[in-house]
Amino acid sequence: xxxxxxxxxxxxxxxxxxxxxxxxxxxxxxxxxxxxxxxxxxxxxxxxxxxxxxxxxxxxxxxxxxxxxxxxxxxxxxxxxxxxxxxxxxxxxxxxxxxxxxxxxxxxxxxxxxxxxxxxxxxxxxxxxxxxxxxxxxxxxxxxxxxxxxxxxxxxxxxxxxxxxxxxxxxxxxxxxxxxxxxxxxxxxxxxxxxxx
Amino acid sequence: xxxxxxxxxxxxxxxxxxxxxxxxxxxxxxxxxxxxxxxxxxxxxxxxxxxxxxxxxxxxxxxxxxxxxxxxxxxxxxxxxxxxxxxxxxxxxxxxxxxxxxxxxxxxxxxxxxxxxxxxxxxxxxxxxxxxxxxxxxxxxxxxxxxxxxxxxxxxxxxxxxxxxxxxxxxxxxxxxxxxxxxxxxxxxxxxxxxxxxxxxxxxxxxxxxxxxxxxxxxxxxxxxxxxxxxxxxxxxxxxxxxxxxxxxxxxxxxxxxxxxxxxxxxxxxxxxxxxxxxxxxxxxxxxxxxxxxxxxxxxxxxxxxxxxxxxxxxxxxxxxxxxxxxxxxxxxxxxxxxxxxxxxxxxxxxxxxxxxxxxxxxxxxxxxxxxxxxxxxxxxxxxxxxxxxxxxxxxxxxxxxxxxxxxxxxxxxxxxxxxxxxxxxxxxxxxxxxxxxxxxxxxxxxxxxxxxxxxxxxxxxxxxxxxxxxxxxxxxxxxxxxxxxxxxxxxxxxxxxxxxxxxxxxxxxxxxxxxxxxxxxxxxxxxxxxxxxxxxxxxxxxxxxxxxxxxxxxxxxxxxxxxxxxxxxxxxxxxxxxxxxxxxxxxxxxxxxxxxx
Numbered sequence: 001x002x003x004x005x006x007x008x009x010x011x012x013x014x015x016x017x018x019x020x021x022x023x024x025x026x027x028x029x030x031x032x033x034x035x036x037x038x039x040x041x042x043x044x045x046x047x048x049x050x051x052x053x054x055x056x057x058x059x060x061x062x063x064x065x066x067x068x069x070x071x072x073x074x075x076x077x078x079x080x081x082x083x084x085x086x087x088x089x090x091x092x093x094x095x096x097x098x099x100x101x102x103x104x105x106x107x108x109x110x111x112x113x114x115x116x117x118x119x120x121x122x123x124x125x126x127x128x129x130x131x132x133x134x135x136x137x138x139x140x141x142x143x144x145x146x147x148x149x150x151x152x153x154x155x156x157x158x159x160x161x162x163x164x165x166x167x168x169x170x171x172x173x174x175x176x177x178x179x180x181x182x183x184x185x186x187x188x189x190x191x192x193x194x195x196x197x
Numbered sequence: 198x199x200x201x202x203x204x205x206x207x208x209x210x211x212x213x214x215x216x217x218x219x220x221x222x223x224x225x226x227x228x229x230x231x232x233x234x235x236x237x238x239x240x241x242x243x244x245x246x247x248x249x250x251x252x253x254x255x256x257x258x259x260x261x262x263x264x265x266x267x268x269x270x271x272x273x274x275x276x277x278x279x280x281x282x283x284x285x286x287x288x289x290x291x292x293x294x295x296x297x298x299x300x301x302x303x304x305x306x307x308x309x310x311x312x313x314x315x316x317x318x319x320x321x322x323x324x325x326x327x328x329x330x331x332x333x334x335x336x337x338x339x340x341x342x343x344x345x346x347x348x349x350x351x352x353x354x355x356x357x358x359x360x361x362x363x364x365x366x367x368x369x370x371x372x373x374x375x376x377x378x379x380x381x382x383x384x385x386x387x388x389x390x391x392x393x394x395x396x397x398x399x400x401x402x403x404x405x406x407x408x409x410x411x412x413x414x415x416x417x418x419x420x421x422x423x424x425x426x427x428x429x430x431x432x433x434x435x436x437x438x439x440x441x442x443x444x445x446x447x448x449x450x451x452x453x454x455x456x457x458x459x460x461x462x463x464x465x466x467x468x469x470x471x472x473x474x475x476x477x478x479x480x481x482x483x484x485x486x487x488x489x490x491x492x493x494x495x496x497x498x499x500x501x502x503x504x505x506x507x508x509x510x511x512x513x514x515x516x517x518x519x520x521x522x523x524x525x526x527x528x529x530x531x532x533x534x535x536x537x538x539x540x541x542x543x544x545x546x547x548x549x550x551x552x553x554x555x556x557x558x559x560x561x562x563x564x565x566x567x568x569x570x571x572x573x574x575x576x577x578x579x580x581x582x583x584x585x586x587x588x589x590x591x592x593x594x595x596x597x598x599x600x601x602x603x604x605x606x607x608x609x610x611x612x613x614x615x616x617x618x619x620x621x622x623x624x625x626x627x628x629x630x631x632x633x634x635x636x637x638x639x640x641x642x643x644x645x646x647x648x649x650x651x652x653x654x655x656x657x658x659x660x661x662x663x664x665x666x667x668x669x670x671x672x673x674x675x676x677x678x679x680x681x682x683x684x685x686x687x688x689x690x691x692x693x694x695x696x697x698x699x700x701x702x703x704x705x706x707x708x709x710x711x712x713x714x715x716x717x718x719x720x721x722x723x724x725x726x727x728x729x730x731x732x733x734x735x736x737x738x739x740x741x742x743x744x745x746x747x748x749x750x751x752x753x754x755x756x757x758x759x760x761x762x763x764x765x766x767x768x769x770x771x772x773x774x775x776x777x778x779x780x781x782x783x784x785x786x787x788x789x790x791x792x793x794x795x
Contacts, residue, residue, distance in 0.1 A: 056349040093531035
């Protein structure tokens, strides 16, 4: 360990900073969550290749959503992952390296819209039901199924909003939760002069 | 047919066509999927196919007998041997190697070779039979999920679903294997697709929107590289196998000589730069030369060409080349800044970058740097005991003297491999073939077979030397009979120390001499008898004064393999050495032995 304390050469400092690693010996690098969109050949085995790459290389995979795009031969993946600067850059490059990937975009740090859909069954009756419906109103949720004991609610929004809603429902007794995972899309750039109309 | 007449019949390679022109007369015709497949191979100019038949591909073999395609099929005796042979073919010729096997065990037996080709960027295409499409997923006889099994060890893989798709998929497979960073591609061929009929069509164009070969080599990058090179006091070129894959060796040699910059190579870079040039420092890394590793640790600029900063090169990454800025020329973007941050990267073809750089950059006077390196050279040259015992290094030096550096040397894995890297002194690209990344014992013999057949198919007259330890030789010894059947005059060297030598070395250095399961004295066969039983010539040397005689006798055999068993001392170790996970500063040599390791 005392050898680690040897002062780093300027070149070693450059390398550490570029990799987002702390200069102090023993300190762990910062871990960041990233949202990555991938346009993928909509063909057999393409999705599994992406997922397999994450597991084969030991990368973290928080969520994956996939769906076909306006072009039926292309699907869009939205991947949520975590890692240091160095790991995220490896993930992007390994994604690009796959033959089936057409485009890889790291949305993190750009201006993008993200949404997640959640269907939640809450066990409630009587007065409690009014409370639940009120919170649902505040979150602009929709009631999708009702029985005397159960309210099924649908909520759409950024993941943080969905998290908050699920947390608020916990005291009422959650029966089931189904979450879609995130989808995200970069916003179109705003015209500089505020637009012609 | 005797093996000699087989050799004569194959000696004259005919001019051959590739692409559409090669299959023009078949286009538009109706034929079986199996014949479509054979025609597609003709279009790719696959000259040798290493294969083994079985139920799922029996129709391909049937059509092979009927239509007699223009490639040579070599029946290997184990599918793993087939994949290594295809690797040897590819590495010796620079062309794509081809393997054809059946489903299930045929496919799984290729896995080691595919993984090997993936790690070492070797262009091979492996065609595996598969059960009929309707049976897939039913646990049918000889069914394996080949796509699933090979997914993480291939550049790409395909399942063919219709006979008409075969030409396109075969064309894409060869294109993927050959271009960019080369690598293995698997094509899974269900039996019903091979049996059903379709119209043969052929399109030269490749339409793969997700795949392109990068070329990041703009003016700005070049100008920056020039500034970095011209500012460097202690520059060093670090060259890997990518330089050979890119056919960049001439450009590299020219640039190195123009700049007067010393060159060290990785294991796979051996041969990219002539080792008899005064600028050559030999190999770096775990068993590299003392002076190459010292040069790395003191360099202020490292220009890495087609190399991936493997852990066998860098040892402890944090301490590697602590003063050097890095220029990284590399076709695979995922290798850039993966292990060592690149201050400047060219994600492009190495040859193009080196050629673009050459006229822009002026040589610097780096006499002091050369003097310093010379000091390290003098301080700790490669050496071994000269006490009359038969040592592998001596044998290699005699082999080097006999072959004059004009041979293709195919090594196995372990001590024999490292000594061959240190002592054979490579001067030409594609003259050194080895399993580096995966470290596959049993690689050498089948790879040498493939190299020999590949060179023959391309009309190149070169001796192929296969260097083995006694352990690795046994892992694919069955291919000896195949080499004999095809009259390939391999010079097969077995450095027999009756031990798994490299493991033994670690056991002696790091595990207090507990030689756990590495002593082969009582289990090794009589190699001379084994070789003769496989229809090969065989000779044995037990003393140093017998070495030249054995080599002469082996070189006199030209119609079949000649096996040379050298009974070498078992205690010999490969030095210098950077222990695994240590820094390149901490080499064990005859003079530098950090007390922590000995």
